[in-house]
Amino acid sequence: MSLLVVGSIALDSIFTPFGETADALGGSAVYFSVAGSLLHPVQVVGVVGNDYPVAELDRLAVRGIDWSGVERADGESFRWKGKYSYDLQSRETLETRLGVFAHFQPKIPPSFRSAKFVFLGNIDPELQHGVLEQVTEPSLVVCDTMNYWIQSKKAALMALLGRVDVLMVNDTEARELSGDWNIHRAGRWILQHGPSRVVIKQGEHGALLIERTRTFYVPAFPLENVFDPTGAGDAFAGGFMAYLARKGSVSDDDLRRAMVVGATMGSYAVEQFGIRGFDEVTLRDVNHRIHAFEDLTHVSLAEALT
Amino acid sequence: MSLLVVGSIALDSIFTPFGETADALGGSAVYFSVAGSLLHPVQVVGVVGNDYPVAELDRLAVRGIDWSGVERADGESFRWKGKYSYDLQSRETLETRLGVFAHFQPKIPPSFRSAKFVFLGNIDPELQHGVLEQVTEPSLVVCDTMNYWIQSKKAALMALLGRVDVLMVNDTEARELSGDWNIHRAGRWILQHGPSRVVIKQGEHGALLIERTRTFYVPAFPLENVFDPTGAGDAFAGGFMAYLARKGSVSDDDLRRAMVVGATMGSYAVEQFGIRGFDEVTLRDVNHRIHAFEDLTHVSLAEALT
Numbered sequence A, B: 001m002s003l004l005v006v007g008s009i010a011l012d013s014i015f016t017p018f019g020e021t022a023d024a025l026g027g028s029a030v031y032f033s034v035a036g037s038l039l040h041p042v043q044v045v046g047v048v049g050n051d052y053p054v055a056e057l058d059r060l061a062v063r064g065i066d067w068s069g070v071e072r073a074d075g076e077s078f079r080w081k082g083k084y085s086y087d088l089q090s091r092e093t094l095e096t097r098l099g100v101f102a103h104f105q106p107k108i109p110p111s112f113r114s115a116k117f118v119f120l121g122n123i124d125p126e127l128q129h130g131v132l133e134q135v136t137e138p139s140l141v142v143c144d145t146m147n148y149w150i151q152s153k154k155a156a157l158m159a160l161l162g163r164v165d166v167l168m169v170n171d172t173e174a175r176e177l178s179g180d181w182n183i184h185r186a187g188r189w190i191l192q193h194g195p196s197r198v199v200i201k202q203g204e205h206g207a208l209l210i211e212r213t214r215t216f217y218v219p220a221f222p223l224e225n226v227f228d229p230t231g232a233g234d235a236f237a238g239g240f241m242a243y244l245a246r247k248g249s250v251s252d253d254d255l256r257r258a259m260v261v262g263a264t265m266g267s268y269a270v271e272q273f274g275i276r277g278f279d280e281v282t283l284r285d286v287n288h289r290i291h292a293f294e295d296l297t298h299v300s301l302a303e304a305l306t
Helices: A028-036 A054-061 A099-103 A125-134 A147-152 A154-161 A171-178 A183-191 A232-247 A252-271 A274-278 A283-297 B028-036 B054-061 B099-103 B125-134 B147-152 B154-161 B171-178 B183-191 B232-247 B252-271 B274-278 B283-297
Strands: A003-006 A010-016 A019-026 A042-048 A065-072 A078-084 A091-097 A117-120 A140-143 A166-170 A197-201 A207-211 A215-218 B003-006 B010-016 B019-026 B042-048 B065-072 B078-084 B091-097 B117-120 B140-143 B166-170 B197-201 B207-211 B215-218
Touching: A003 A028, A003 A125, A003 A232, A010 A091, A019 A028, A019 A274, A028 A042, A028 A054, A028 A232, A028 A252, A028 A274, A042 A099, A054 A065, A078 A099, A117 A125, A117 A232, A125 A154, A140 A232, A147 A154, A147 A171, A166 A171, A166 A232, A171 A183, A171 A197, A183 A197, A183 A207, A197 A232, A197 A252, A207 A252, A215 A252, A215 B283, A232 A252, A252 A274, A252 A283, A283 B215, B003 B028, B003 B125, B003 B232, B010 B091, B019 B028, B019 B274, B028 B042, B028 B054, B028 B232, B028 B252, B028 B274, B042 B099, B054 B065, B078 B099, B117 B125, B117 B232, B125 B154, B140 B232, B147 B154, B147 B171, B166 B171, B166 B232, B171 B183, B171 B197, B183 B197, B183 B207, B197 B232, B197 B252, B207 B252, B215 B252, B232 B252, B252 B274, B252 B283
Parallel strands: A003 A042, A003 A117, A010 A078, A042 A065, A117 A140, A140 A166, A166 A197, B003 B042, B003 B117, B010 B078, B042 B065, B117 B140, B140 B166, B166 B197
Antiparallel strands: A010 A019, A078 A091, A197 A207, A207 A215, B010 B019, B078 B091, B197 B207, B207 B215
16 A cells, blocks of 8 residues: 655755754655654655755665655755744744745656555645646545645645545645634535545644544644644654555544544654654654553543433 | 632623623623533622622522622622634733722632632632632632733732642643743643642633643534633633532542533533523533533544554
């Protein structure tokens, strides 16, 4: 049950109250695959410029990340520079240089086209359509987007909603897309436009899985030390998708478990700068943290009011 | 196992994007007791002016609210006027007239002094101390506070923390009191200053019960229609305390169940203006909504990663 991600591969320069990094590995496809590969091999399609430290990507290949779908184009790699507020609640983009990403046209290698689990990272919705035309028979397609595409490519995005199983966005994006500030109505609106499920990420508060007749809530893992929120949403997606690919399942129960795995991966992402939070994480650690969610939410209500 | 609340009894004028009310019954003791009395009788200590519509309080007495500890003082009742933003995420206080509340000195009637469950609503910490000097042997003392007291009566508030079992505040208050923006560290800080437990209310996101070695998270009940957030926190407290008083228990399991009951009562509070959300609610409704939390958070993790 192969797992494919198409997204950005970037060099991030991040300023937080706790320190800074320059030109560190980042981008949605990188966070997704570093998190996901703890559970299942990941096939990546993206683009880098000829200045990208590909040796660093190669080092990550041993984790089970197949970078063979990453194109090397002539020009500068995608760079993002951002600064977080003292409480990490907001961030300001200082600079975005798209470089070779500006002309990215995802080409899915023949060996990746039969992927059963497909994650469309946050790229131009027209390119997301292009990916769907190249994959043959996916079991589950999940897509992300952002405010920029909601504003500039609304029609393509709305058409895309009719072709995906799950839209996975953060609360601001869900509100902007639906035009409704109530997060549950926003989720309902999205379901009416195609996907059978919507995942709404709420940062430090957790995430919602909204389905036609049910809603599931997973809190964020309680962390006393958060260093860098960058990539938490993509790490969540990586954990979510890799768990389902590993199980080869899209059952209701496995989707809920995938939400917990996603929240677990999001928690590792924010504990260190960039992807460093995953450096030492083992499957055993993941399992341990997943089970900590049981105590965090467990309550027996069978005889609550008798 | 009697339940006592000491707090404000106010007349609220509230503007929301969905309508407005003028001089409606409000205040912490009113929200607390209207919610709590669905589960257990409530004894109230407070003060009203000679302009208060006491007939409306009397009508609520049939629910099991004992208003005999409410003093009628000569002067104007406490009035609060506020306006919510379009998305109900923030509010502006337009006017506060303390009236007789400015000189409130809680006098606990002899028949209330043996209360086992005591809730100190958000009033001057010195008055909260005064209440504790009048109750004889409470099993559980829970107190609320607000930014105003954190700034103006810090010493009295810190001394109070050493005398209560649970501090129940919202996330902004926890951050301001501890001087720490990380909510889990803020909770830890509070535990180091007295209470064995802290409940941190996070509005539409839910609430945390932080104990020395465990944390419990209850999400907010998913509501597609929210009309007026006023009083949700006090209704939460009323449900929380009344559940424990009803069970006569402060066990770990019952405290978690009490969090769910609190979240349930908070959800009724916000569905209508003022206390109207409770008008038609029955114990059967409460039970039904409590059980809806099971599906909202249930996930089986026993064999998540095998």
